[in-house]
Amino acid sequence: MNKEEKVQAVEELKGQLADYKSIYLTDIAGLNAVQTSKLRRECFNSNVKLSVVKNTFLERAMSESDSDFGELKDLLKGNTTIMLSSIGNSPAKVIKKFRKDGDKPILKGAFIDEAIYIGDEHIEALFNLKSKEEVIGEIISLLQSPTKNVISALKSSSAKIAGLVKTLSEKPVEEAKAEEPVAEEAKAEEPVAEEVKAEENDNPEEQTSEDESKDESK
Numbered sequence: 574m575n576k577e578e579k580v581q582a583v584e585e586l587k588g589q590l591a592d593y594k595s596i597y598l599t600d601i602a603g604l605n606a607v608q609t610s611k612l613r614r615e616c617f618n619s620n621v622k623l624s625v626v627k628n629t630f631l632e633r634a635m636s637e638s639d640s641d642f643g644e645l646k647d648l649l650k651g652n653t654t655i656m657l658s659s660i661g662n663s664p665a666k667v668i669k670k671f672r673k674d675g676d677k678p679i680l681k682g683a684f685i686d687e688a689i690y691i692g693d694e695h696i697e698a699l700f701n702l703k704s705k706e707e708v709i710g711e712i713i714s715l716l717q718s719p720t721k722n723v724i725s726a727l728k729s730s731s732a733k734i735a736g737l738v739k740t741l742s743e744k745p746v747e748e749a750k751a752e753e754p755v756a757e758e759a760k761a762e763e764p765v766a767e768e769v770k771a772e773e774n775d776n777p778e779e780q781t782s783e784d785e786s787k788d789e790s791k
Contacts, residue, residue, distance in 0.1 A: 579630070586626065586634035593622070593657040595685045597664040598645060599678035601625075602652035612678070615667050622657040631655070643689050648681045661685045665699035 574582070590596060604612065616623040628649035635642040656664035656678075668678050683690040683699060690699060 582627075582630050583633050583637070586631055587638055589622070589624075589655075589657055590634055590638050590640065593659060595658045595661045595664060595683070597656040597658075597668075597683045598648055598681040599654045599656055599664075599668070600652045600681055601654045601678045604675075604677055608675075608677075612667075612671055615671055616656065616664075619663050619667050620658060620660070621664050621667055623654065624657070625652075625654045628653050640684070640687070642684055644691055645682045645684055645689060648691070653681070654678065662700055662702040665696055665702070668696060669700050 601609065601612065613623055631653060632646050632649050635646050656667070658664050664683075665680075668680060671678065680693040680696050680699075682692065683695065685699070685702070
C-alpha cells in the first residue's frame, strides 16, 4: 500500500467515524472463514457495518477527528474490528446473539453519542441501552399520559356537574309543588275562625245581662 492509498484509507475511516454515532471496537481473532461470514451476515441484517482495520490507520483517523475518543485510542492493539451503527445498542445485540455459540467478538470499547465505554463488561449495559429517539418517545408518552387522565377526569366531572345542576334546578319546582297543599289547608282553616267570631256576635243579650248584673252588684 503506497502513501496515497494509506491517506485514502485514513480519510475513509474519518468519514465513517463522523457518520456513525455508535462505534464499537471488537476483537474477532480466532474466528474461521465460515464464522466470520456468519458474523458479517448478522451485522448486515442488523444494519451494522463491520470492518477489519489497521490500528495505525484508525488511531490516526481518531486523532484527526473532531470527536474526542480519549482512552479508546489506547485499545488499538492486536486484532481490531470496528462495528458501526446509527443505533446505539445494535452492535451489542449482534455480539450477544453471536456469542451464544462462542466467546467472540470480544468488546474492547465503544463510543456512543460522545460517551466512552471501556471493556467487555459493558456489553450487557450497551445491550440494554436505549437510543435518544426511544428515550424521547417514552418521555412524550409519560407527559401525554397525565394529560389524557386529566381530560378524562374533566369529561367525567363535567357530566356529574351537569347532572347536579339539573337536579338542583328541578328541586325548587318540586318543593313548590309539594308546599301548595299546605297553603290550601291553611285557607281551609280560615272559616273556623270566622265562625267563632260570628258566634260571639250572635249572643249580644247574654253579654248585656252579664253587664247589668255587674252594675247591680255595685
